[in-house]
Every structure is written in structure tokens, then in C-alpha cells.
Amino acid sequence: MSISVNKYICGYCGACVGVCPTGALELVETWIEVDNKCTGCGICQKICPLGAIEVNR
Amino acid sequence: MKDHYDVIVVGAGPGGSIAAKTAAKEGLDVLMIEKRQEIGDPIRCAEGVGKFHLKQHIEPDPRWICADVKGSCIISPDGTKVKMAEEMSGGEVGYVLERKIFDRALANESALAGAEVMVKTRATDLIIENDTVCGIKLMHLGKMHEVRSKIVIGADGMESKVGRWAGIETAVKxxxxxxxxxxxxxxxxxxxxxxxxxxxxxxxxxxxxxxxxxxxxxxxxxxxxxxxxxxxxxxxxxxxxxxxxxxxxxxxxxxxxxxxxVCGTIDRTIANGLMLVGDAARQSDPITGGGIINAMDAGKIAGEIAAKAIRNGDCSTDTLQEYEELWRKTIGKEINNSLIVKETFVKFTDEDLNSLAYSLKDINFTSMSLLDLLKALFKANKKLLWDLRGIFKDFIKNDVDFKYKAE
Structure with a gap:
């Protein structure tokens, strides 16, 4: 499982990075990178101020 | 960029810049990196800051001050207003900043103090040898580099990875x-x-x-x-x-x-060769959300302790422990008091909030002290605010107050 970040919605604030329990996310200037540590837990999806994140099921 | 420095600061926000400036002024060889190509932009901040505490770090400059604030007004769900204002002449207790300019001014001060500043430069990992942080791996314009240091100061903000790389749990629920x-x-x-x-x-x-x-x-x-x-x-x-x-x-x-x-203080903000400051160390205030002054205060302490550690030739947690103790005694104490207020506050229903506001509507607050507000609230609502009784005693005993303080 993993997530998709809609870069057209994302405001690159990094709130998702701060709550990611596995450290799978990284804010690189103006986009979010997701690595293979992502478990698809969905915490980032919940915290996103703009709703840019979807969990792939 | 050289391949070795005394101190590498990751992140050029207020915490990082003050740490870099302090360390450079102590005569250390300092590199501060910022992953964005523009320091201070985009902002992630409401930009309010207490005047008294700001002045401990930098002389106010009209180029980055947008407004002088002398009071605040709290509006409850039913529209009841509680107004608090500083009535003494002048009376302004806070500023609203232009962070884009403020952050650059602070970074410039660290550069003028002798620190090397690199933008569009992102830390990608720590170099750890013998359980000790010995530098960072960084990427600049698509190329990877390894830069060694005696101490790394992680000021990499809310999305901090530096602490996690050193095994410090900073993920927030x-x-x-x-x-x-x-x-x-x-x-x-x-x-x-x-x-x-x-x-x-x-x-x-x-x-x-x-x-x-x-x-x-x-x-x-x-x-x-x-x-x-x-x-x-x-x-x-x-x-x-x-x-x-x-x-x-x-x-x-x-x-x-x-x-x-708004988690309150975390268990650990140091490792061998590493200190965390500001949002990276979760040093923001759980009630006001304010983090600028705490980050700057912590950055200053971290810069001073870095100098001491390097002079003494011991950058292990034995020496860096002093940073941990110093920030917890001041910033940490306030954060944990605010955490108790926040934990109480988030449980209130709208009816609770209305009745709290109503109990204050005839009180004339002549100062913007959050402590005065809480005292008045407690006096009129002992039952609702019973969980807070401990911190009132503590405030009164130690004359502690929140960050909004008149001169």
C-alpha cells in the first residue's frame, strides 16, 4: 500500500511529513516524496490542510 | 563549501539562523544550509511575536514589521467578546512580522557573523560513526556531498528528519x-x-x-x-x-x-554530536502555536553550548546535556504549562466557552497577560477549570508568564 499526493493541490507545507510514523515522507522544496517505508496508514491523508493526499487501496 | 566545519546548521529559519550566528560569533567555523532556494518563503506562520522577547535577539526594524499590536480580543461561539489591551502609554506588546524579510534579515546576520550560508541545499542523511553524529550528507543542485562536522544542529522545522536519522522519535500524532x-x-x-x-x-x-x-x-x-x-x-x-x-x-x-x-516537550533533543532546535525539537507553544521566540531562544543556547563543547573537545551528550537542561528549565516549563491549558481547552463544549467568556465580560483587562486572563477565568470558573489549579500555583510562585510581556 502507498499514497498518492496530488501535486496540483499540495501546498508543500510538510504537515504530512511531521505526522508520518515511519518517516516515509520527505518535503523536497515544492513536492512530497514517498519512499517504500510507507504503509498506507492514512495519517497524512487526515492531517493535510488541503486534502491533497489519497491512500491507494 | 568545505569538507569540514565545526558546526553544521540544517535549516535557515529563526532557530537555525540564531544558532549559526551565535556559534559564528563564538569563533566557530559554521555552515548553515537551507533546502529552499529562497530563505523565508513560502511562509507557514501567522507572524505574531512578543516584542520584549524579540528584542533579546534583534533590534526591531521597520522593514520587517507590519503592525504594532497592543491588545487582543477573544470572541466566544455566541459572540461574547473579551478584550485585553495594554493601557500604558505606547503600550504595544507585540508585532506582526513580514517573515519573508525577517528570516532573510536573520540569515544575513549569521552570514555577517561569519557563517557560510548555502541555499537550495538539502540534508539527505547524517554521517554517524561510533554512535556519534559526524556530519551530514547533502544534495546541492542534484549532486550529493558529504560534509563532516563536530556538531550538527537540526533546525529543520516541523517536517524535521535530522532527529529521526539520529534515532530521536519526533513523529507527532x-x-x-x-x-x-x-x-x-x-x-x-x-x-x-x-x-x-x-x-x-x-x-x-x-x-x-x-x-x-x-x-x-x-x-x-x-x-x-x-x-x-x-x-x-x-x-x-x-x-x-x-x-x-x-x-x-x-x-x-x-x-x-x-x-x-502541540504535543508539548519531547523526551530527548540531543544525541552525541547533535542538538535539535525550534519546531524540529517540537518547541512550539501548545496554546498560542507560537514558535519563533522559542526557536530563537533555543538556537542561542544551542550555539553557546556548541562553542563550549568544541572548546572542551567533548561533543558527546555529556556536554550537550547542558543544552537539554537549559531549554527545559525555561522554554520547556512554559510549553508544559501551556500543554495543560490546551488539554483542558480542547475538551470544552461551545456552552463551556460561552459561559467562560460571559464570566469575563465585565472585567476590564489593562494588560495583555495571558496569566491575568487565566487568573480571572479561574476565579470565576473554579469547577470548569479545576484541572488547571496546579499551574496557577506554579505561575504565582515562580512569577512565570507567557510570551506576551510588556516592557
């Missing part, structure tokens, strides 16, 4: 993170000397809406809600609803978003 959205608006039509806070579980579940004056009839209008309450209605949706109802004539000229840790 959604129930410990305020998720926020803000507009800079023109045609704001608010009193430019006041900050406004709107409370209510419909307006902002377990949070509030703020309006901070930005000068020239502009304002930062933002909302923070607890992450655990977000999902169906997100900060941006609630902010749009608030704007439509309360500020229909305002014109949006900028959007700002971000998260504020």
Missing part, C-alpha cells in the same frame, strides 16, 4: 498537531492594533480562527484545528466558510498552510 490554513487578505477592515481569536467547535474544532493585522488594512486570517478532528472538513474548507460569513468584502492575496506541533 494527529491529535498533537494543529493543521492550519491562512489567507493574507486586503480590505480586512479590522482594528490594526488588535489580534482577534474566534473560538468554537463549529468554527474551528479544538482550535481557533485568528485575525492578525498586517498594516495597510491587510490581515492574516487563519485557522488551526486539531489533526484528529480534520478529515471531513479540512482547515481550508472551514476557513472559506468563516471568510464568507465574517469577512465577505476581504480580498485574498496569499494562501499559507502548515502544521503546528
Amino acid at each position: 494527529p491529535s498533537d498537531m494543529e493543521t492550519c490554513a491562512q489567507y493574507l487578505v486586503s480590505n480586512a477592515n479590522i482594528d490594526q492594533e488588535f489580534c482577534y481569536f474566534y473560538l468554537g467547535n463549529e468554527i474551528a474544532p479544538a482550535g481557533y480562527v485568528w485575525m492578525f493585522p498586517k498594516g495597510g488594512n491587510k490581515a492574516n486570517v487563519g485557522i488551526g484545528i486539531l489533526g484528529s478532528k480534520s478529515g471531513e472538513d479540512r482547515p481550508i474548507d472551514l476557513l472559506n466558510a468563516f471568510m464568507e460569513k465574517n469577512m465577505p468584502d476581504a480580498k485574498i492575496i496569499e494562501m499559507v498552510i502548515g502544521g503546528v506541533p
Whole structure:
């Protein structure tokens, strides 16, 4: 499982990075990178101020 | 860029810049890196700051001050207003900053003090040998480099990875993170000397809406809600609803978003060869969300302790422990008091909030002290605020107060 970040919605604030329990996310200037540590837990999806994140099921 | 420094600071926000400036002034060889190509932009901040504490770090400069604030107004769900203002002459207790310019001014001060500054340069990992942080791996313009140092100061903000790479758990639970959205608006039509806070579980579940004056009839209008309450209605949706109802004539000229840790102090902010400062160390205030002054205070302490450790030739936690103790004694104590207030506050229903506000409506506050407000609240609402009795005793005994302090 993993997530998709809609870069057209994302405001690159990094709130998702701060709550990611596995450290799978990284804010690189103006986009979010997701690595293979992502478990698809969905915490980032919940915290996103703009709703840019979807969990792939 | 050299291949070795005394100190590498990761992140050029207020905490990083003060740490870099302090360390450079102590005669250390300092590199400060910032992953963005522009320091200070985009902002993730409501930009309010207490005057007294700011002046401990930098002389106020009109180029980065948008408004002088002398009071605040809290509005309960039913519209009851509680106004607190500094009545002494002058009376301003806070500023609303232009962070884009402020952050650059601070970075420039660290550069002038002798630090080397690199932008568009991102830390990708730590170099760890014998359980000791010995430098960082970084990427600049697509190329990887290894740079060694005696001490790394992680000032890499809310999205910090530096601590995690060293084995310090800094991940924040959604129930410990305020998720926020803000507009800079023109045609704001608010009193430019006041900050406004709107409370209510419909307006902002377990949070509030703020309006901070930005000068020239502009304002930062933002909302923070607890992450655990977000999902169906997100900060941006609630902010749009608030704007439509309360500020229909305002014109949006900028959007700002971000998260504020409200978890209180974390267990550990040091490792061998490493210190964390500011949001990276979760040093933001759980009630006000303010983090600028705490980050600067912590950055200063970290810079001084770095110099001491390097002079003594021991950068292990044995020496860095002093940083841990110093910030916990001051910043940490305030944060944990605010955490107790926050834990009480987030449980209030709208009826509770209304009755609290109503109990204060005839009191004339002549200072902007949060302590005075809490004292008055406690006097009139002992039962509702019983969980807070411990911190009142502590405040009174130690003359502790929050960051808004008059001169």
C-alpha cells in the first residue's frame, strides 16, 4: 500500500511529513516524496490542510 | 563549501539562523544550509511575536514589521467578546512580522557573523560513526556531498528528519498537531492594533480562527484545528466558510498552510554530536502555536553550548546535556504549562466557552497577560477549570508568564 499526493493541490507545507510514523515522507522544496517505508496508514491523508493526499487501496 | 566545519546548521529559519550566528560569533567555523532556494518563503506562520522577547535577539526594524499590536480580543461561539489591551502609554506588546524579510534579515546576520550560508541545499542523511553524529550528507543542485562536522544542529522545522536519522522519535500524532490554513487578505477592515481569536467547535474544532493585522488594512486570517478532528472538513474548507460569513468584502492575496506541533516537550533533543532546535525539537507553544521566540531562544543556547563543547573537545551528550537542561528549565516549563491549558481547552463544549467568556465580560483587562486572563477565568470558573489549579500555583510562585510581556 502507498499514497498518492496530488501535486496540483499540495501546498508543500510538510504537515504530512511531521505526522508520518515511519518517516516515509520527505518535503523536497515544492513536492512530497514517498519512499517504500510507507504503509498506507492514512495519517497524512487526515492531517493535510488541503486534502491533497489519497491512500491507494 | 568545505569538507569540514565545526558546526553544521540544517535549516535557515529563526532557530537555525540564531544558532549559526551565535556559534559564528563564538569563533566557530559554521555552515548553515537551507533546502529552499529562497530563505523565508513560502511562509507557514501567522507572524505574531512578543516584542520584549524579540528584542533579546534583534533590534526591531521597520522593514520587517507590519503592525504594532497592543491588545487582543477573544470572541466566544455566541459572540461574547473579551478584550485585553495594554493601557500604558505606547503600550504595544507585540508585532506582526513580514517573515519573508525577517528570516532573510536573520540569515544575513549569521552570514555577517561569519557563517557560510548555502541555499537550495538539502540534508539527505547524517554521517554517524561510533554512535556519534559526524556530519551530514547533502544534495546541492542534484549532486550529493558529504560534509563532516563536530556538531550538527537540526533546525529543520516541523517536517524535521535530522532527529529521526539520529534515532530521536519526533513523529507527532494527529491529535498533537494543529493543521492550519491562512489567507493574507486586503480590505480586512479590522482594528490594526488588535489580534482577534474566534473560538468554537463549529468554527474551528479544538482550535481557533485568528485575525492578525498586517498594516495597510491587510490581515492574516487563519485557522488551526486539531489533526484528529480534520478529515471531513479540512482547515481550508472551514476557513472559506468563516471568510464568507465574517469577512465577505476581504480580498485574498496569499494562501499559507502548515502544521503546528502541540504535543508539548519531547523526551530527548540531543544525541552525541547533535542538538535539535525550534519546531524540529517540537518547541512550539501548545496554546498560542507560537514558535519563533522559542526557536530563537533555543538556537542561542544551542550555539553557546556548541562553542563550549568544541572548546572542551567533548561533543558527546555529556556536554550537550547542558543544552537539554537549559531549554527545559525555561522554554520547556512554559510549553508544559501551556500543554495543560490546551488539554483542558480542547475538551470544552461551545456552552463551556460561552459561559467562560460571559464570566469575563465585565472585567476590564489593562494588560495583555495571558496569566491575568487565566487568573480571572479561574476565579470565576473554579469547577470548569479545576484541572488547571496546579499551574496557577506554579505561575504565582515562580512569577512565570507567557510570551506576551510588556516592557
